[in-house]
Amino acid sequence: MAKSERTAVVLVAAGRGLRAGAGGPKQYRAIGGVPVIFRAMESFSNHPDVALVQPVVNPDDSAMFTAAVKGLRHESPTSGGATRQASVLAGLEALAPHKPDLVLIHDAARPFVSQALISRAIEAASRHSAAIPAIAVNDTVKLIGAAGQIEATPDRARLRIAQTPQSFRFDVILDAHRRAAKDGRSDFTDDAAIAEWAGLTVATFEGDVANMKLTTPEDFVREEARLASQLGDIRTGTGYDVHAFGEGDHVMICGVRVPHSKGFLAHSDGDVGLHALVDAILGALADGDIGSHFPPSDPKWKGASSDQFLKYAIERVTARGGRVANLEVTMICERPKIGPLRDTMRARIAEISGVDISRVAVKATTSERLGFTGREEGIAATASATIRLPWGI
Template sequence: MANRSKAAAIIVAAGRGLRAGAGGPKQYRCIAGRTVIARAMDPFCSHPDVSAVQPVRNPDDVEIFDQALQGLTYRPAVSGGATRQASVRAGLEALAGDPPDIVLIHDAARAFVTDAVIARAIAAAGKTGAAIPVVAVTDTIKQVDDAGDVVATPNRAQLRIAQTPQAFRFDVILEAHRRAAREGRDDFTDDAALAEWAGLTVATFEGDAANMKLTTPEDFAREEARLGAALGDIRTGTGYDVHAFGDGDHVMLCGVRVPYSRGFLAHSDGDVGLHALVDAILGALADGDIGSHFPPSDPQWKGAASDKFLAYAMQRVADRGGRVAHLEVTMICESPKIGPLRDTMRARIAEITGLSLSRVAVKATTSEKLGFTGRQEGIAATASATVRLPWTE
C-alpha cells in the first residue's frame, strides 16, 4: 500500500499483578503451556504492519523475561517505572530516536489480541490520530457513593469498555506524556485518559470481547479451561538415546551436571535424558528426530548444551498452538545413582520447559548387569511425551 504509516508497538509488562494471586508476576504465568506475555507479544511481532515491538519490563525480571519470549523478535527491552504511565513513557522515549508514525500501546496482561484488532488500531490512528478499541456494555451499570448506595444509573448505550492496544500518532502521545511528567501528573490509568487531559479527541473502534485483561485467579482458571478444551488432538511420542563413556570428570543427565569418573563420547554434551525427551516431543509432532534438526555433522552443535534442544522442541509445540501435558524419562544405568538426583532433574526439566513439576517424571533402572549398560560402558534413556494440539482434521 502506498504511503503506509510506519507503526510500532509498546508492550507494557513492568507490573506485579498482585490481584492475580500467588505464582509470581501474571505476565510470566503459563496458560495452556505458553506464557501470557508471549501470547500478548506474538501477534505484534508477527504482524506485517508493525515494524518494531518495544517491550517494557520490570528491572528485576530480566532472566524470566528472556526465557518467556524465546523465539520472538523484538527491540531490546527497557526498564519500566513505578506506575504504568511511567513505563509507557519509558517505551515512548526508547522509540524516539527512530520514531514511528503511529504507536500502539498494549498491556501484556491482554493475551488474546488478534491480527484484526491490530489492523483496526493502525487504521484508526492513521485516520484520527488517537483511537482506542472498545466493546459495548451489556450489563446495567450503577454509580455508587462511598457508602455503597446507588446514586445514578448511567445510560449504558453511551458506555464502552476500553481495551488495548490504544493507538496514537507517535509525536502527539509522546509530547502528552512528557507534558504530564513536567506537570507532575502520574495518575492516569490508561493512555486515552492522558490524551483526553492533553486536549486530544480520542476516537473509538471495534474491539474484541475475547481481548480481555487477565486480572484475577478466576480469569486464569477460565482461560486455562477454555484453551485446554480446544486442544483435543492428544498425541504421544517416544524417544531413545544412548551414549558411551569416555574420558572426563562428569556427565550431563537431564540438564544436571553429575560428577563422575567418566565423561560422554558425544558431539554435544551427550545428555541422553534430554535427547530422549526431545525425540519424544518431536515424535508426537511427527516432526522428524533430534538428528534432523541438530545434525551431528554441523559444527555449531559441538559441545552444545542440550537444554537448547529441549527448549527448541517445546517451541515447536507452541508454534503449532499446542502444549505439552506430560514428560517422562527413564535412565538406564548401573552408575551413577539417579535416585538421589531425581527431584533435582525433575526441577531442571520443569525449568527448561516451563512445565509444572507435577508434569515431569524421572525414573531410573538398571539392566541387571546385562549388556553395555550392565558392563558400565555407557548410559541409555527412554522417554515419552504427551502433547495436545488443536484438532485440525
C-alpha cells in the same frame, strides 16, 4: 500504512496487580503454563510490522522480567512510575530517541492480544492519529447515584468497552502525556482519555472479546479453563534410545556433561536421554522420529549438541498451537550414577524445553547386571511425553 512508517510498542508492566490475589504481580504469574507477560509480549515481538517493543517494569521485578520473557525481542526495560499514566510516559520517553512514527500502548495484563488485532491497531493509528480497540456492550447498563439508586439507563448501542493496544501517532501522544504531566493531571485511566483532554479526536476500531484484562483471581480461573478447553487433544508419545561406550572421558546425559571413564560412540553427542525425549515428543505429534528429522547420514549433525534436537521438537509442538504437559525420562545403566545429578538434569531439560521443572521427571534404574547395560557396554533410555494440542490440529 506507509511502508516507511515505524511502529513501536509500549508494554506497561509496572503494576503490582493486588486485586489478582496471592502469587506476586499478575503479569509474572503463569496462565496455561506460560507467564502472562510472555503471552502479552510475544505477539508484538513476532509481528512483522513492529520495529520496537519497549517494556516498562517495576525495577524490583527485573529478575522476574528477564526470566519470564526469555527469547523474545524487546528493548531494554525502563522503570515505571507510581501510576499507569506515569509508566506510559516513561515508556514513551524511552522510545523518543528512536523517533518511531506510530506507537501502540498495551497493558501486560492482557495476554491474549492477537496479531490480527495488532495489525488493526497499526492501520487505525496510520489513518486517524489516535484510535482504540472497542467491543460492544451486550448487557443493559445502569447509571447509579450515591445512594445506590438508578439515575439513568444509557443507550447501550452507543456504549463500548475500551481495550488495549491503543494506537497513536507517536509525536501527538507523547506531547499529550507531557502536557498532562506538566499540568499535574494524573487521574486519567487510559491513554485515549489523555488524548481527548489534549483535544485529539479518537477513533475506534474492532476489538477482540478474547483480549480481556486479567484483574481478579476469578479471571485467572476463567482463562485457565478456557485454555484447557482449547487444548483438549491430549497426546502421549514414547521414545527409546541406546548408545554404546567408546573412548572418552565424559558422556552427555539429559543435557548435562557427566565425567566418566568412557565416552559414547555416536554420530552426534550421543545424549540418549534427550534423544529418547525427542522421539517421545515427535511420537505424540505423530511426526516421525528423530532419525527422519536429523538423519545420521547427514554430516551436518556430526558431533551436534542434542539440546538443539529437543528445542526443535518443542518448536514443532508450539507451531501447532500446543504445549508440553509432562516430560519423563528413565536412564538404564550401571554407571555413571544418575541419582546425584537427577535435579541438575531436570533443570537442564526444563531450560531447553521452556517448561517448568515441575513438569520434568528424570529416573534411573539398573538391569541387575544383565545384558549390555549390565556389562557396562552402553546406556539405554526410555522416555514419555504428554502434550496438549487444540482440537482438530
